[in-house]
Amino acid sequence: MTGYPVPASSRGIIALDENACTSCMLCARECPDWCIEIDSHKETVLEEGARPRVVHVLDRFAIDFGLCMWCGICIEACPFDALFWAPSYDHAATEPAGMVHERFDLRQWLSEVPPGTP
């Protein structure tokens, strides 16, 4: 983050904890702006002494901040605490496609999330 200092609790951008995300699609369905795109696939996990179980593996998680209106409904909706507000705010782009941030961008902002954020 650069430029003017803002409080750590600012609603600057949305960060994603990929390890907490279960690809449940709830955020994408609740989003009023349709700005969250999620792709995932199923994998069967085989563990000794346990029955095979199917898990969802995240392939793509993208938020189009050109559509986002910073309402925070996705963060409220997430049952697994995978989405957080991060204070970073300088995300201007020279073209609309530059406003789409993929999971690797969203993950990097996780380090800015203030501790103790619910």
Next chain:
Amino acid sequence: MTWVADVTAARDAGAVFFDFLTAVDLEADGFEVVCRLWDPQARTEHLLRTRCTRTHARVPTLTGVFAGAAWHERAVADLFGIGFDGHDTVPLLLPASFEGHPLRKDFVLAAREARQWPGAKDPGESDADLAVPRRRRAKPLGTRDWSP
């Protein structure tokens, strides 16, 4: 004409600050026009409502009570297609060539019809899985159901 009389009475009783006027589309029950007034002395708010039908979407104007209601009524006329008796509502927000009233519930949002809803995918699915026909798929709110 109790709408104008009630707003006038509320203003004369101290609610002298006209905050806003807007409308709610109640679909089969017509439209509700809502007006919020503020009493700066008593620090109380007054929400006044009136109704009109869809077929005769007209209510009396409040511009005689609060001149500032003019812009709000012009916006409501644009966005809800409600007429105001006694007020020639010049379009405020929409271009003259615009057809329809975008805040009516039956107004079709073209962008929502043209684009694939990201929530249509189930957990464990990607875009390619949407090509597979399925009896039940999650549907977005606020869009028309095209199924027969």
